Amino acid sequence: MGSLVPDVLSAIYNNTMHSFNTGFDSKNPPSAELLSACVHCGFCLATCPSYRVIGKETDSPRGRIYLMDAINQGQASLDSVTSQHFDSCLGCLACVTTCPSGVRYDQLIMAVRPQVERNQPRSLHQKIIRSLIFNLFPYPERLKLFLPLLWFYQNSGLQSLFGKMGILKLFSANLAAMESLLPAVDLKSLQVNFPTLVPAQGTKRYRVGMVLGCVQQLFFSPVNAATIRVLSANGCEVVIPPHQGCCAALPAHQGQEQQAQTLAKQMIDNFAETGVDYIIINAAGCGHTLKEYGSILQDDPQYRQKGQDFSKKVRDIQEFLVEIGLSVQLSPISEGSLTIVYQDACHLLHGQCISAQPRTLLQQIPNVILKEPIDAALCCGSAGVYNMLEPEVAEELGRQKLENLLATGAQMIASSNPGCSLQIVKAMKSKGQVIPLRHPIELLDLAISGDKI
Ligand code: SF4
Ligand code: SF4
Numbered sequence: 001m002g003s004l005v006p007d008v009l010s011a012i013y014n015n016t017m018h019s020f021n022t023g024f025d026s027k028n029p030p031s032a033e034l035l036s037a038c039v040h041c042g043f044c045l046a047t048c049p050s051y052r053v054i055g056k057e058t059d060s061p062r063g064r065i066y067l068m069d070a071i072n073q074g075q076a077s078l079d080s081v082t083s084q085h086f087d088s089c090l091g092c093l094a095c096v097t098t099c100p101s102g103v104r105y106d107q108l109i110m111a112v113r114p115q116v117e118r119n120q121p122r123s124l125h126q127k128i129i130r131s132l133i134f135n136l137f138p139y140p141e142r143l144k145l146f147l148p149l150l151w152f153y154q155n156s157g158l159q160s161l162f163g164k165m166g167i168l169k170l171f172s173a174n175l176a177a178m179e180s181l182l183p184a185v186d187l188k189s190l191q192v193n194f195p196t197l198v199p200a201q202g203t204k205r206y207r208v209g210m211v212l213g214c215v216q217q218l219f220f221s222p223v224n225a226a227t228i229r230v231l232s233a234n235g236c237e238v239v240i241p242p243h244q245g246c247c248a249a250l251p252a253h254q255g256q257e258q259q260a261q262t263l264a265k266q267m268i269d270n271f272a273e274t275g276v277d278y279i280i281i282n283a284a285g286c287g288h289t290l291k292e293y294g295s296i297l298q299d300d301p302q303y304r305q306k307g308q309d310f311s312k313k314v315r316d317i318q319e320f321l322v323e324i325g326l327s328v329q330l331s332p333i334s335e336g337s338l339t340i341v342y343q344d345a346c347h348l349l350h351g352q353c354i355s356a357q358p359r360t361l362l363q364q365i366p367n368v369i370l371k372e373p374i375d376a377a378l379c380c381g382s383a384g385v386y387n388m389l390e391p392e393v394a395e396e397l398g399r400q401k402l403e404n405l406l407a408t409g410a411q412m413i414a415s416s417n418p419g420c421s422l423q424i425v426k427a428m429k430s431k432g433q434v435i436p437l438r439h440p441i442e443l444l445d446l447a448i449s450g451d452k453i
Contacts, residue, residue: 023074030068030111037103038065044095049379050088053393058085061095083120090383093350113255129174138246140214151185177391181422192221198238205235209276213283214246226445227282241270249289253384264296268310282317284345284417290314322357330447332367341371341410345417346379358440365447371408382423398427413437
């Protein structure tokens with residue numbers, strides 16, 4: 001493997017050389033051609049959040065690429081040790097942005113995750129946690145049944161009692177992490193029912209479809225409402241197909257291939273007869289997955305082309321608004337100046353190369369002064385459900401991200417992803433320093449309506 005192979009990686013090789021079950025299975029293993037593009041320069045290490053916290057080569061992009069290559073060649077096995085190094089990857093894609101050789105680590109890790117899920121048995125505890133996540137979060141109708149229970153838990157004093165006693169942490173660090181991310185439950189979100197068609201205000205410019213998201217639908221419905229108002233105000237007729245589920249981001253990021261394909265097909269079918277020019281989404285992680293339907297459904301002859309056609313129409317709301325240009329005047333949203341720090345969501349910045357657009361929109365609001373944090377491109381630790389599955393690494397990243405955001409002295413944080421928002425709010429609560437956090441589209445909505453924060 002050459003002199004660049006670090007000691008820790010050699011140790012894994014030595015441990016696994018004699019293992020009986022070596023190699024990946026034959027269903028879409030990581031491509032040898034993609035692996036060979038890596039020249040092992042190590043430039044990506046400095047921008048990798050798992051390497052930043054864990055500090056081991058095996059938990060860096062280069063180390064994982066070595067490992068994939070070794071497993072591909074049957075020199076190492078996919079076992080509990082090697083799987084952990086793939087599990088520790090946040091899938092933030094910072095390494096893809098950084099890599100001067102254009103290594104498609106995104107495609108590599110997307111090929112490996114299903115291999116881990118198929119071939120590496122999980123502990124009973126992990127099976128229960130994962131089953132809870134994958135059977136609950138992508139299904140808004142099931143989540144709705146839980147909302148009253150969660151509301152009772154938060155408002156009866158049980159949550160603070162459990163928190164003081166540290167019961168959940170004793171029982172399961174993953175469950176405790178899940179609970180600590182829970183936003184204040186608002187039962188009004190159970191009654192939110194958007195119309196299936198919202199007319200454009202003024203001259204109609206476009207007919208767009210809107211994806212509501214699963215977690216976004218229940219815990220961030222004001223962001224969806226703001227998105228619809230902003231689109232309509234800017235001359236878009238908004239089509240909102242009913243009974244929408246998850247876009248497939250959650251299972252796709254964790255290698256749950258079949259579930260991801262089923263959900264992607266349902267989403268495509270939901271929009272099939274709508275005749276929209278574009279499909280709009282306001283959550284970074286969902287947008288990235290919606291743009292990947294062609295590859296998620298690449299083995300499905302009936303849906304491959306439909307997936308590609310669907311993805312071509314997908315736009316992040318901020319990307320879309322900058323593309324078409326605002327057709328309305330914006331008013332100040334604060335009496336005096338308002339300093340805002342924008343937090344880049346990885347699946348916008350690295351996954352969709354969207355960084356200028358949210359800043360452009362925020363800077364168009366009168367009186368807004370935009371601040372830039374250091375390490376803006378480093379993941380906050382949310383990464384889909386990573387902060388529930390790998391809570392220790394995630395917490396440290398959340399702490400670092402918050403420190404950098406607050407160091408700007410901004411009065412408010414703007415974030416375009418529900419997962420990042422929950423992660424940052426959690427870090428603020430732990431630190432005991434809470435400042436307002438809003439989606440940029442909520443601020444734009446205020447600037448259009450003329451209301452103040
Ligand atoms: S992935 Fe790219 S940046 Fe990282 S070691 Fe390989 S070639 Fe270098
Ligand atoms: S996707 Fe993110 S966490 Fe994973 S190897 Fe790349 S930079 Fe590191």
